[in-house]
Amino acid sequence: MSRVYLSPPDVGEAERRLLLEAFDSGWIAPIGPQLDAFERELATRVGVPRALAVSSGTAALHLALVLVGVGPGDDVLVPTFTFVATANAVRYMGARPVFVDCEETTWQLDPALVAAELETRARRGRLPAAVVAVDLYGQTPDYERLAAACEAHGVPLVEDAAEALGATYHDVPAGSFGAVGVLSFNGNKIITTSSGGALVSSSEALVDRARHLSTQARENEVHYEHVDLGFNYRMSNLLAALGLAQLRDLDARIDRRKRINERYRRALSDRPGIEFMPVASYGRPNFWLTCVRIDAGRFGASRDEVRLSLEAVDVEARPTWKPLHLQPLYADAPRLGGGVAEAIFADGLCLPSGSGLSEADQQRVLDVVVG
């Protein structure tokens, strides 16, 4: 029996065929027809006019913060309950993340905390340069309330939708809510280009600007002329071919992850002491990862005991994100609340959820968790 991973890449013949087609076409560079097609289809899927494919979600986040004008000494509101990349991009700009807690009912960034903080800061004349919202574990925060708070104070909103491609909020696709949205195609995400990411926006001007910055900001001259500080962040045409095959199969992948989630829920429905990440009524998740909270006393085993029992049969499960305000890297960053994220980190567990997870392997997980 081979190891079961949390969310491994799920690739097959279609990916292989498009990748070899791209290889044979000779476009072995960060430019080419597959890259163009991937960006077009991605933009359509997210419901925006333009997308820019880049080398990682982290690179897209970095560009997003450049685009909305974050600079040295600025503050940026960021959820504490997320992957470290969200906050690292703030640091790359010489700015400071201010960590905001999530809601217990959705595990997502708390819009009331964001609104109150923006009010307080507006009175003091010290508004943050941006708010970065994260669509955590494949569902979105309440964007109506977040966007209203940001608009009221003229603060740009950036959407880190790295985990949420294909999810919706009131039937509107994740990725389309901020001034700029960010996607990731890392090996563990819902679709992968092995490594990669994208920046999306309803503003074509912003995406054009990002394209310029992502290719070393070369001016339109025959010699190499530079005015702006650029980056080398473009995606390879070969990897875009992989992404194209994956993107065309996105709905089937969401459906498979949803069915895994439903199977776990059914099998554990009459067990006390275990709760699944709540699904907010305002949207449809992409079910990227199925996560649970385990109350050791009522369940009869702690989160760590369950995780170690899974590990003993070669199944990977992981604690939910460690809140960033608890990371040594960000020990000195200010924060608003944090207790909810800490509680979820204490008893939260992510279960194997890959779209290629066989029924036999789902059973292997359940045999341990159900006991």
Ligand SMILES: *Cc1c(COP(=O)(O)O)cnc(C)c1O
């Ligand atoms: C994966 C992820 C990123 C970073 O994407 P990479 O492609 O790995 O650089 C950023 N934010 C969140 C929330 C993520 O899950």
